[in-house]
Amino acid sequence: MTRMNRAWAVAACAALALAVTGCGSDKSDKGGKSDKDGSILGTKPDKGSDADSELAKLSAKEISKKAETELESAKSLRMKMDLTSAGTRQKMDLALDSSGNCAGSMEMGTEGSFELIKLSDKVWMKPDETFWKTQAGSDGAAAAELFKGKWVHGSTSDEMFKDMTDVCDLAGFQQSLDTDDSDDKMTKGTLVTVDGNKVIPVNGKSSDGDPMTLYVAAEGKPYPLKIVQKGAESGSIELTDWDKPVPATTPPADQVVDMAKLQEQLGGV
Numbered sequence: 363m364t365r366m367n368r369a370w371a372v373a374a375c376a377a378l379a380l381a382v383t384g385c386g387s388d389k390s391d392k393g394g395k396s397d398k399d400g401s402i403l404g405t406k407p408d409k410g411s412d413a414d415s416e417l418a419k420l421s422a423k424e425i426s427k428k429a430e431t432e433l434e435s436a437k438s439l440r441m442k443m444d445l446t447s448a449g450t451r452q453k454m455d456l457a458l459d460s461s462g463n464c465a466g467s468m469e470m471g472t473e474g475s476f477e478l479i480k481l482s483d484k485v486w487m488k489p490d491e492t493f494w495k496t497q498a499g500s501d502g503a504a505a506a507e508l509f510k511g512k513w514v515h516g517s518t519s520d521e522m523f524k525d526m527t528d529v530c531d532l533a534g535f536q537q538s539l540d541t542d543d544s545d546d547k548m549t550k551g552t553l554v555t556v557d558g559n560k561v562i563p564v565n566g567k568s569s570d571g572d573p574m575t576l577y578v579a580a581e582g583k584p585y586p587l588k589i590v591q592k593g594a595e596s597g598s599i600e601l602t603d604w605d606k607p608v609p610a611t612t613p614p615a616d617q618v619v620d621m622a623k624l625q626e627q628l629g630g631v
Contacts, residue, residue: 415553415580417562422550426564429578429586434536436460437605445597456529463608464530473497477513479612480530485523486613488513509624513613516621553580557600559587570594 417425438459445452456466462480469475474493479486489497494506518527528534551563554577561577568574572593579585583604590598 415560415562417578417580417584418553422548422564425550425562425578425584426548426566426576428584429564429576432583432585432604433601436532436536438532438603438608439601440466440603440606442600442602443597445595445599447595454529457603457606457608458530458532459608460533460536462527462530462533463610465609465611468529478530480518480527481608481610481612483518484515485518485520486513486515486618487523488613505624509619511617513618514621514624515613515618520621522621551575556588561587568593568595572596 417428420428438457440457441454442456443452443454450471451469452471453469454466456464456468456478458464458466461482463482465479467475467477470493472492473496475490476493477488488511489509491506491510494509495502498505514522516523518524547566549565551565553560553562555561556577559577560580562580564576564578566574566576568591570593572591572595574589574591576586577588577590579587585604586601588598588600
């Protein structure tokens with residue numbers, strides 16, 4: 363079974379992009395267009411509502427720092443990613459916590475998709491047919507037929523699952539945030555409503571110079587709720603379910619194949 367470094371690298375980079383404070387921008391926001399309200403979602407300002415938000419009174423740097431603090435201290439969250447890079451669209455919907463547990467799914471364009479559960483050092487994975495065929499080398503077609511609709515179960519020490527532990531590593535993402543305290547790196551937009559939440563947009567740029575906007579909750583805790591990027595790598599990340607436990611339900615035994623069994627059967631094909 364080949365390792366899936368590319369998929370995990372994309373997911374990791376997308377997650378780390380939340381550290382808008384580590385991305386360069388100038389006050390004129392050259393190199394990327396944004397709306398007059400300071401966002402790139404095409405939302406309209408909530409007129410007259412800025413005065414009701416204490417967050418709106420802060421600078422872009424202060425808002426971004428507060429959002430970063432909330433991300434760093436989160437015990438768990440749900441990350442929904444929809445990213446297009448080099449013409450390939452990849453999607454992820456994953457609940458994860460600071461202990462390394464996770465549950466969700468990932469789509470890797472033409473390379474297939476899978477569902478994933480990781481609890482402590484135990485892993486369950488349910489690949490689709492395309493995933494088996496593109497990731498299992500010469501055994502792919504046989505694996506797709508043998509294990510159709512089945513979950514493969516093993517541990518983080520198994521070769522097949524090693525890279526999966528990275529995408530479940532919320533603590534690792536939190537520790538990797540790179541703060542740039544320079545005051546002229548970001549611009550602040552006007553209070554807007556995105557996905558039903560009042561937010562303050564903070565504009566910056568990715569490491570490649572593409573326009574990026576972080577939307578920070580203007581009510582309650584200043585959670586980073588959404589990030590949108592335009593350019594060569596475009597897409598969005600949504601963060602929800604802050605500090606809610608990762609679902610701990612595991613697949614029924616009759617739908618599970620142990621890793622040792624998988625290796626044994628593929629070895630005999």
